[in-house]
Amino acid sequence: MFDKYIIDPATLRNTGPADxxxxxxxxxxxxxYRGLGLSMIExxxxxxxxxxxxxxAVRFDEGNGPISLDEMETAFDRRWPFGTPATILxxxxxxxxxxxxxxxxxxxxxxxxLPFPSFNTDEKQVDFA
Amino acid sequence: xxxxxxxGVSLYSFQEELFLGRMNVEDCVSFATSIGANxxxxxxxxxxxxxxxxxxxxxxxxKAMLARHGAxxxxxxxxLDTKVRKDRLMTDDEQxxxxxxxxxxxNRLGIRNMRVLVFVRxxxxxxxxxxxxxxxxxxxxxxxxxxxxxxxxxxxxxDEADRLGTKxxxxxxxxxxxxxxxxxxxxxxxxxxxxxxEVAQFIVDSHEAKIMAEYTIYxxxxxxxxxxxxxxxxETLRHAPYANPKRxxxxxxxxxxxxxxxxxxxxxxxxxxxxxxxxxxxxxxxGWEGTLSSEYEGNRWIQDVMEVDSREQVxxxxxxxxxxxxxxxxxxxxxxxx
Numbered sequence: 001m002f003d004k005y006i007i008d009p010a011t012l013r014n015t016g017p018a019d020x021x022x023x024x025x026x027x028x029x030x031x032x033y034r035g036l037g038l039s040m041i042e043x044x045x046x047x048x049x050x051x052x053x054x055x056x057a058v059r060f061d062e063g064n065g066p067i068s069l070d071e072m073e074t075a076f077d078r079r080w081p082f083g084t085p086a087t088i089l090x091x092x093x094x095x096x097x098x099x100x101x102x103x104x105x106x107x108x109x110x111x112x113x114l115p116f117p118s119f120n121t122d123e124k125q126v127d128f129a
Numbered sequence: 130x131x132x133x134x135x136x137g138v139s140l141y142s143f144q145e146e147l148f149l150g151r152m153n154v155e156d157c158v159s160f161a162t163s164i165g166a167n168x169x170x171x172x173x174x175x176x177x178x179x180x181x182x183x184x185x186x187x188x189x190x191x192k193a194m195l196a197r198h199g200a201x202x203x204x205x206x207x208x209l210d211t212k213v214r215k216d217r218l219m220t221d222d223e224q225x226x227x228x229x230x231x232x233x234x235x236n237r238l239g240i241r242n243m244r245v246l247v248f249v250r251x252x253x254x255x256x257x258x259x260x261x262x263x264x265x266x267x268x269x270x271x272x273x274x275x276x277x278x279x280x281x282x283x284x285x286x287x288d289e290a291d292r293l294g295t296k297x298x299x300x301x302x303x304x305x306x307x308x309x310x311x312x313x314x315x316x317x318x319x320x321x322x323x324x325x326x327e328v329a330q331f332i333v334d335s336h337e338a339k340i341m342a343e344y345t346i347y348x349x350x351x352x353x354x355x356x357x358x359x360x361x362x363x364e365t366l367r368h369a370p371y372a373n374p375k376r377x378x379x380x381x382x383x384x385x386x387x388x389x390x391x392x393x394x395x396x397x398x399x400x401x402x403x404x405x406x407x408x409x410x411x412x413x414x415x416g417w418e419g420t421l422s423s424e425y426e427g428n429r430w431i432q433d434v435m436e437v438d439s440r441e442q443v444x445x446x447x448x449x450x451x452x453x454x455x456x457x458x459x460x461x462x463x464x465x466x467x
């Protein structure tokens with residue numbers, strides 16, 4: 001219902017030393033009409049030019065400190081509120097590639113009333129300096 | 130005759146603007162009262178960022194904000210995260226405790242109707258009845274398409290309420306169950322995604338004829354060699370029932386609030402899909418007392434091609450409500466007096 005809004009491409013930046021980045025980060029909103037506990041965010045698949053980065057390269061921070069997807073599984077006291085940006089941090093040698101590239105994100109949610117998982121998918125073309 | 134039917138809005142209606150930060154909750158309340166829709170339905174998990182931990186001060190801020198605009202709360206939409214853990218479902222006791230948490234917050238906010246998700250088991254709700262009675266909150270199971278008023282699953286909740294002899298358990302109909310015509314907004318989006326106009330017309334005609342969804346899906350997917358958009362459009366028929374509005378009176382004792390679902394309103398303030406022109410006379414005829422609470426869900430069907438204007442859509446729906454209520458009262462109010 002909000003797929004096309006879940007990546008905020010203007011927030012894309014490298015992390016780590018400026019001359020030798022160790023990863024990149026961007027802001028994302030949860031593509032759902034309500035907030036959700038972090039334990040029900042099953043996957044945050046980040047891709048660059050269609051290539052999905054490893055699950056353990058991704059960390060999430062809604063404001064209470066970065067945690068891995070494995071740690072999120074039992075983070076029962078943390079929530080991703082509705083319409084609120086959170087930071088997605090990705091470990092990647094060299095950071096985000098310079099020039100025109102595609103940043104992709106798939107959020108896989110465990111929504112209790114649905115018989116199947118819910119997927120929110122977005123891709124943004126970015127010209128990264 | 131003064132209407133017993135009151136008008137209101139669910140904040141769900143403004144999800145596009147709230148998500149994008151173009152409106153805040155007070156903007157929604159202010160707009161609602163500007164069109165005479167003074168009843169406010171909230172989704173705490175959408176509208177209250179600190180949910181489920183609301184301080185007394187936050188509760189008072191909400192009440193004061195509504196009072197400032199001459200609005201009042203009508204309903205609280207609960208959720209139940211039975212799958213909060215990856216390894217197992219919530220136990221029955223955990224489910225009851227989660228619902229009790231919502232009943233308590235609902236009561237603290239001074240709200241007397243709680244929308245219960247349709248998948249919640251009737252026996253779990255039965256176990257919650259003592260809390261609902263103590264806190265004076267009506268638990269209404271959302272009758273949401275493809276369920277309908279006489280679906281066996283819904284009848285189980287009604288049976289449970291009858292068995293317990295309680296006034297605090299019942300239903301809460303979502304008007305999506307009265308989809309008489311296929312929504313033009315659905316069709317238009319599937320055509321933008323590649324559905325051929327003749328196949329889209331076949332699906333619309335099949336819905337108009339009330340042909341069982343599975344026949345149409347097979348025709349489109351197999352016999353017509355339907356593409357992805359066409360098959361997806363045909364599959365929406367599974368969730369597009371037209372229940373009989375004439376049965377509303379039979380179930381009216383079990384509901385006090387209505388989610389007035391809609392997908393789009395015409396410029397002349399008529400609904401091209403949901404049969405409000407048949408539903409509202411039935412509500413008036415049976416003397417139903419409660420709130421018609423707008424639930425605009427059209428944003429997801431048009432946001433790929435145009436700016437969503439939820440306010441204008443809700444405004445048009447309320448112009449329709451005012452007209453249909455007045456017409457029905459002129460007809461049935463006069464009959465009752467005669």
